[in-house]
Amino acid sequence: MKLTFITALGLFLISSLQTSAQTKKTVAKTPANSASSIAAGQKIYLQYCLSCHMIDGGGVPNMNPPLINTSYVKGDKIKLIKIVLNGFAQNVDIDGQSYSNTMPAQTALTDQQVADVLTYVRSSFGNKYSAVKLAEVKAAKGGKKK
Numbered sequence: 001m002k003l004t005f006i007t008a009l010g011l012f013l014i015s016s017l018q019t020s021a022q023t024k025k026t027v028a029k030t031p032a033n034s035a036s037s038i039a040a041g042q043k044i045y046l047q048y049c050l051s052c053h054m055i056d057g058g059g060v061p062n063m064n065p066p067l068i069n070t071s072y073v074k075g076d077k078i079k080l081i082k083i084v085l086n087g088f089a090q091n092v093d094i095d096g097q098s099y100s101n102t103m104p105a106q107t108a109l110t111d112q113q114v115a116d117v118l119t120y121v122r123s124s125f126g127n128k129y130s131a132v133k134l135a136e137v138k139a140a141k142g143g144k145k146k
Helices: 002-029 032-053 077-086 111-123 134-140
Strands: 092-094 097-099
Touching: 032 111, 077 111, 077 134, 111 134
Parallel strands: none
Antiparallel strands: 092 097
16 A cells, blocks of 8 residues: 555656656746736727637727737837837728728826736737837836826
């Protein structure tokens, strides 16, 4: 019985070490602050963005633009931040497609939440773009605190 218990304990420890090593490899690919920002951003996206940009980031044709590899998502971060902060009420062509729905300013979001949700968008839906930093959101606002 002692031998069975010791064998089971040994197998458990080996399994735990392998799982821990795999987790460390996965986390090592994403900086800790980016990983937590992405997780926080996903929650914000599901609450504020999902209804227009859809669960897969595909948007709604001719109304709400997709967030998948578009020039707006991969381009100038300050421009993207300002859209979230100030809204967008123009007809716009994005990568050859026209979109006409108004995006309201997301005034309920803190600067950190804006950074988190845009980090999520820029790293999800097949996107692989750099994180949006809190300092960039503050710079886009002209240094005003929220």
